[in-house]
Every structure is written in structure tokens, then in C-alpha cells.
Amino acid sequence: MYKKIAFGLKGLIESRDDVFSNYSIAGRSAGGGIAIHLALTHGLNVNGLNIACPGFNYNALLENGQFNENINNKDIKKIPTRLCHTINDQKVSIDESDKLAELLKGFKNFQYYRIEKATPEDEINHRFQLELLSELV
Numbered sequence: 001m002y003k004k005i006a007f008g009l010k011g012l013i014e015s016r017d018d019v020f021s022n023y024s025i026a027g028r029s030a031g032g033g034i035a036i037h038l039a040l041t042h043g044l045n046v047n048g049l050n051i052a053c054p055g056f057n058y059n060a061l062l063e064n065g066q067f068n069e070n071i072n073n074k075d076i077k078k079i080p081t082r083l084c085h086t087i088n089d090q091k092v093s094i095d096e097s098d099k100l101a102e103l104l105k106g107f108k109n110f111q112y113y114r115i116e117k118a119t120p121e122d123e124i125n126h127r128f129q130l131e132l133l134s135e136l137v
Contacts, residue, residue, distance in 0.1 A: 005037075010042045024080075026050040028051075028127065033056035036061070040067055046079060048136070049137070051083050054100070056100075071104070080137035081137070083104065089122070113129065113132055
């Protein structure tokens with residue numbers, strides 16, 4: 001579903017290049033999954049990609065030929081990318097982000113913030129974290 005939503009958003013953004021010409025994208029949870037598809041599956045030309053506790057299906061992503069082709073594209077590998085996830089996130093498992101980080105570590109400007117918080121509360125964990133917000137690209 002995120003792939004389809006991202007495809008529609010990409011069309012909208014590209015049709016309005018008078019408005020969208022120099023931008024980065026950020027997404028959290030489902031928005032993080034959509035951001036992944038916008039930049040890495042559909043190849044939206046962004047200046048930076050910032051993702052917090054993304055909701056996505058890692059195995060489905062790997063089965064996506066377009067995604068696999070794009071993450072090996074030298075131009076896409078130049079996109080500054082930040083990924084952030086807390087270990088205690090109860091809504092989205094950090095395991096998916098750990099696997100995604102392995103795929104993205106070959107990007108030229110990639111940083112993964114794997115954060116431990118003292119509490120399992122989602123109001124604290126399932127959010128953009130200060131470490132990511134202070135390093136947005």
C-alpha cells in the first residue's frame with residue numbers, strides 16, 4: 001500500500017516543480033515507509049531522506065525489483081540519508097530498521113541512530129528523536 005501511495009505523491013510532487021524544486025523529505029512510522037518508497041523505490045529526486053521508526057515490510061521491499069535496482073544506483077546512493085529508531089519502540093520493531101541500515105550503509109552520507117530510552121512508552125519511543133532532528137539532511 002505504501003508503494004502505491006508514494007507513487008501517487010511522486011506524481012503530484014513532480015507535476016508541481018514550480019513549488020517542489022529543492023527539498024528533503026522526512027517521515028515517521030507509516031510516513032517513514034512512504035518516504036522510503038518515494039526516494040528509494042520510485043527515485044524521487046530529493047536532497048535528503050530522514051526516516052524515524054519507519055513502518056515498512058522489509059521482505060516485501062527486498063522483493064521489489066525497482067527498489068533493488070535503485071539502491072544500487074550511484075546517484076541514489078548520493079542522497080544524504082538519516083535513519084533513527086529506538087530499541088524500545090513497541091509499535092514498530094527495530095529489527096526492520098537494523099536490516100534497512102545494512103542495505104543503506106553503502107550510501108555516501110548515511111547515518112543510523114539506534115537509540116535506547118529508559119522507558120518503553122510509545123509517547124517517547126515512537127517519535128522523531130533529538131539525535132535525528134539535530135542532524136536532518
